Structures are given as C-alpha cells and as structure tokens.
Amino acid sequence: MKTTKTPARADAPLKLRPLHLPPHEKRKLGNGLMLHLVPRGALPLVAVRLVMRGGSVWDPAGRAGVADFAARLFRRGAGGRTADELSEAIDFVGAALGGYANEENVVVSLSCPSKHLEAMFELMGQVLLSPDFPDNEIELARRRTLAQLQNELDDPGALAERAWARAMWGTHPYGHETLGQKRSIASLTRDDLIDFHRTRLGPMLGHLYVVGDIDVDRVTTVAERIFGGWKGGPEFAPLVPDWAGPDRAGQVIIVDKPEQTQVQVRIGAEGVKRGHPDHFPLTVMNAVLGGGFTSRLIREIRVKRGLSYGASSSWDMMGAAGTFLLASFTKTESINELIDVALGEVRKMRTKGPTVVETETMKRYITGLYPARLETNEALAGAVADVQHYGLPEDWISGYRDRVRAVTARDAAVAAQKHLFDDKRVIVLVGNASSLAPKVERYGPVSVVKPAELE
C-alpha cells in the first residue's frame, strides 16, 4: 500500500496532537520523604506507591530474597493489628494494598476508590512503618513461598526466565533472585526481617507517588501526619557494581523437561543501562526487530515459516546495567530452524540496520501509542517514578514522542551495530534434553540442568 511503501509518505513530518499531562507537584516533607502529587481523572480512583531504593540487589549474602519476603509480610500484621483485621479493612472498601520488592526497589502500593483514600493511607502507614512480623505469619509465608517456588518448576516459561537470569547475571547482584533462594528463604529469621526493615528503608530514600482523583493540599496534610514522623534508615542507597556481561556467554543451557513437545527459547546478551544516550535509537531499532506485530522476527518466524505463535525481542534497562532478550518457542523438531532464523535476523540488523521505511513506520507506531501507555493512574505513577529513580530528564514524559521522532534510520543502524550481540550471547532452552542436545551443540558448549536445580 501507498501508505507504507513510498518513502515520500513515510518521511512526511508527523504532526502529533498535544499530550495534556496533568500537573506534577513535588513536595518534600521535613524528614526527607518526597511527595509526587498528580491530580487527574474523571473517575473516583487513586493509585499510590511508595518507592524506596532497597531491592534485592542489596540483599546480603545468604539472605537472597529477604527484601521481597519481608515486604510481602508487611500487611500480615502491623501496628498491633492482625493480618485478618488488616485484610478485612482493606478488602472491605475494594482497595488493594501490599508490599513487594524487585531488583532495585521496595514498593508499597495502594489502589482504592478515592473516597477511602485517607483511611487506606492510615493503613498504608501502619503497614510500612510498623510491621509486626508475627512468628506464625513468618512460618506460614515461608512454607507457602517454598511450595510456590517448587510448583513454579512446572511452568516452562517461568523455568526459562529463571535459567536465563541465572546464566546472564551469574553472581552479579541483579541475579540475587535466582541464586539459592530456596536455601535462603528456608533459613531467614525474624531478626533478618526486622534488620532489613530498620537498616534498608527510610524516608530519605523514599518517594511517595499519588495519582488520581485527589486534592493535593489535603493529601499533603494527611501524608505529613502519617509519614512525617518516620525517621532513620539510610541516607542513600549504595551503588550497584558494574556488570562484566553475560556469565555464560557463548554457551547453551538446556533445562530438561522430557515430557515437553515444545521448546521455550531465550537468547540473551548485554544491553544498556537506563538513561543511556542510545536509548531512543535502540528503542526504535528494537521495534523493527522484535517489537510490534510487523517486526522482522514475527515476519520471519511466524508469518513466513509458521514456526511459532510468538517471537519478540526487548531491552531491559536497569540502573546499573541492562540486558537484551530474544524470546520464542517452537516444536522440538524445528529448534534449529528457529534459532538460525533468530540469530540471522539479529546479525542482519547489526550489520545493516533498519531501512528508512521501517524506521519511520515504527516511529509512528511508538509515538502514536505512547499516550495510551499513560492512561491509568497506575501507569502514570510508574512512568513518573521511573523518571525520578533513574535520574531521567524532567521532560522525559512530555518530550518522549519528540525524542522518538528525532531518531533517524542511520542513528538506529549505528546503535544496532554498537549494542546488538555478535557471539557474546547465552542460549537457554527448556524442553526434552536428549532430543535437543545433539541438535544444538553447534551453537556452543551445551550443559543440561534439572528443573529442581533452579529452585
């Protein structure tokens, strides 16, 4: 069709309707806690998240998983209220409130109808500031977490993610979640949880995001009352060490599930950290390679050859390092064809880059849909938090579409050449190892692991 094939149309300047962003007000409490208030919305809903740099990266040796385990226990008894009393109060008004940790952050999030915001804020304060960590709840959570960790070994996709993360990160702190978690969860004590809460969390590294149907002054007053007395904790989070690239570069790891008729495939390599100057060229380039439904990977793997239902690639950019991931799956017999096509497409992109038409197409795709990525209160809170936590420019959100628009095919090609992998990649497969091993030796030394080794 004319709309995509003639460069004249593709090169035509893209006019975008303005993005009306709600005001974002920052207010700092006396104890250092920063409030981010974003009033918006026709619906009587509010999203709140309190984010602290203190995630699993900083879990001490032998205590892998302590941050997430402790954060999930915050609401199972706090401020003298039992888990049942807290759950009843939260559930009664149709709210969701809970804590968790990822690699970099500990998060307590709340979503609720706006008329219940103050009452839920009170509970959020108790849950965050004075968790009781009752012994019976610790033991219950321990038994349940260990069972869930083991049950997850039945999920081929989850197994692939775990094996991939371990092969990529090795002993780097970003891989904490995949290292000996079972042993560590089994041995965590109540003192470990209290110690985590006291030494790794505090108002000076906390940011509270409140987005939705709110009155900013009222929220400030309430936040001051609830969180204003919070003291102690670290002044800043220690730096995350540099990463030397994939731990098992050049190797092939097979997780043996003999009953599988389909192989889960993950190919990984080094990427870039958040805020990297090549962020936008890489984003556009990746959309061409494995982003949308017209990507090269979809075209070559799904449309042309019927090898799979899905194929995608993505950059995961974190504060200190980033990864590139290519993910797909196919029946055991087609494994070589799938890997060859995937590696071939990466090579082609690295050496030649995207075409002008592809670049312009994906720029429209990304910019056109960007506003829809900010539609919910939760999504906007997440985007605002990213700007803060990765130290991105203040106009990151409002200028996002313009930055995408400024990327040229040449920029994308240069970025591809610089950052896409050549031979420093890890291949992880989940499937029948005895059928797969002889087929995949040609991609590098093969090692086979049992699912239970990934607990």
Add this chain to the structure above:
Amino acid sequence: MPKATPRTKASTVKLPPALETIARSVIETKLPNGLKIRLVPNDSVPTCSYYTFFKVGARNERPGITGISHLFEHMMFNGAKKYGPGMFDKVLESNGGTSNAYTSNDLTVYYEDFMAEALETVIDLESDRMRSLAVTPKLLESERQVVMEERRLRVDNEIAGMMDEELGALVYKAHPYRWPVIGWMRDIENISREDCLEYFRTFYAPNNATVYLAGDFDPKHALALLKKYYGSIKAGPPAPPVLDAEPEQKGERRADVHHPAQAHSLMIAWRGPKGDDRDTFVLDVVQYALSVGQSSRLNKRLVYELEVAVGVSVDWTWRFDPGTFTIGLELKPGGRPAEAEAALYAELERLAKDGIDARELEKAKNNLAATLMRELATNSGRAHALGTYELMLGDWRRGLALPSAYESITGEDVKRAVQKYLGKERRNVVTLVPTNGAEA
C-alpha cells in the same frame, strides 16, 4: 441471544456521577445493513480504541471443525481485497496503531488502539476485511501451523490448559461448550478453506457485528466515516440458532489427568445460569466472597488457616448459555487433594446453610463496583466493557447499572444460589495426578 429476562429501564436507575457521565456520552445507531455502532467520545488522551464484536465463537461450531472460530480469527489478519496479505498490521502500525483479537466460547472480538489521526484508516481496514476477506490456501496452511503451535503452548505443554480441556468435556455432554475454544488438534489440522469461506459468509455479516469506538474523535465525523465505509456491505441471513440440549447433571463426575508435576492440583466446576440471568449477578457476589482479597473465605480458610492450598482462584465468566463456575486449587508438594476438596466443600456448605451477612455482602458489592470503575479507566477498557455488557446483557446500560443490580442482592439470594448451583450432585472434579513417582 435469548431475551428472557425483563429488565429495569436504564432511565429509572440512578447511576453514580462518573458512570452517569459515561452513559450520557454514548451515541448509538444502527446502519440499514444491521451493523450496530456505539460511540464513546472522551478526549483525555489523543488516542482511540476500536472494537468489533462478532457474535460467533466456539459455541457456533460442530465436531470436525472445532477451533474454526479461533483459526478464522487469525485469518482475519491475512489480507482482504483492498489491503492484501500482511498489509493490515503494516498499515495500522505505520499510522500509529496496534491491533489484536481474541476468541471465546461465545464471541470473536477484534480491537485496535491508535493515535486519533488514524481513525479513517482503521475504519477502512476493518470494513475491508468485513466486506471482502480473502482466504488463500498458502496463508491458511501457514496460519494452521501457527495455531497448532499456540495449542502446544496453551494446552499440550501447560498443565492448567490440559485440566481445563478435560473439565469442559466433563461438565458438558451435549452443548458446544464441551470442546476447547482452540479446538482439538486433529480438527485444526483438517479444517478446509471451504469451511472457512462458509464460516465467513454465515457469521461475518454486518448484522452479526457491533462496533464500539472510544476516545478522542468528533462523533459527527466518525459517524460519517462509518457510514461511508460500512454502508454498502450487504446484510447476511440471520446466523443459525444454537440449541442448548444439555441434559441435567445427576451426580458428581470425576476425571484424572496424569502428567509430570511437583504437586497435585484441582479444578472443580459447576454449570451455572445463563449470562443474562439474575442469578449470574448473585454468583458474582459468591465469587468475590470466596476468592477476592486475602480476607475472602477460601483464601482465609484454605490458604492461611488450614494450609491445604497455596493458591485458590474462582472463575465465573458470563456466557450466552449456562457457563461454568470454576474453582482452582493449587496444592503444595505432598499436599493431599482429598483434604483440600473436603475443606472447600465445607466452606460451600457453610455458605449454603448460612448465606452471608450484611457486612460481607457490602464488601463484595464495594469490590464489584471498584472493579467496574477500574475497567472503565481507559478507552480500550470502556469500549471492551460496554461492548461485552451489551452482547451479554442485551444493553450496555445494564452494564453501567450493575452496581444497583448488585445492590438488590440479599444474603438469602446468595444462600439460594449456592444451594441451587454449587451442590454435590452437580459437581465436576478434575485432579492433576503427578506422575514423577513422588506423588502418584
């Protein structure tokens, strides 16, 4: 769809302000060829969402071509008269949009999210494939392989998928809900091009479709475009009715699935009422009381107190004909399924005996109202929710009036519905039995 239930006139129901605003914004019309059009303007972000609901799904299939609704959904992206193979997504993405689709037992639903400027392109693309889809032999063969790979992903290599498939065949003996939406593997292999063409003629006529457009657009302009592009598509004969010949179940049915796994798990289901039956809303309340939140009955009792399950889920998806109320129990390694079952049935008996008190009832209603509000938070959510309510309940207004429908439900209603639908004689139980030696 049956029109059995008398319904409250929307105008007599007082809506909460946020829902009233949405209700007032909806513009509805029907083209002479029968295409129903609903516009839901809102300029909070410069994008739109476009949904096309076809009233056809696995329910309209027959043995031998099970899975054709879903395979056909894939073929809808493979080219029509004006926009040939591969063009649909290419044109859409280059205009700042994205698309996807899903097939259920009752419906096939196509949707696009896109920047506001691309509206005409989207209408052009969607009307093109409704008017003149091409089913080429080559693309059908390649798409068949893709779907078979999808089946391997979701059923053959996924424990929940295997169990769900077994469960459907247990609950239904005569009704087409018996087979999985993705279809049996051999049927997917055997569906012919002629089957596809006949299917298209029968079910993809404008009079079997409803279009929802939500987002940043000028209603007059949008309506003119819709008339221009869809107006000349010919209406088709009405789709053949589906007979619900399902006999009454007269005793518990059980099946085992043997497969390598870490632990046993259970899926237990009962045939419920039709989607537009008032009891459907009562079972919504039951679902929430049982499983939504850490304080819900099954979470509290089975997960936290007795520890006979590490996770519980309840699925109560509305369908045209009586659908299934399904409870899933994930056990811990070494856990005993008989114990988990007994604990579950004790909870259901408690509900059947005592119903629920006013506070718990209010909790469920608060959560159902909050869920509705969250569904309506995006353009895509609004178009999808209102469209689904219209298709299921006959009118989108009934969807927005759900909070007041829930308001009228009493503890006695809950008690009666649990007795009527979730009893022992109507139970269907699928047990996953791990085969790696340790558990079997």
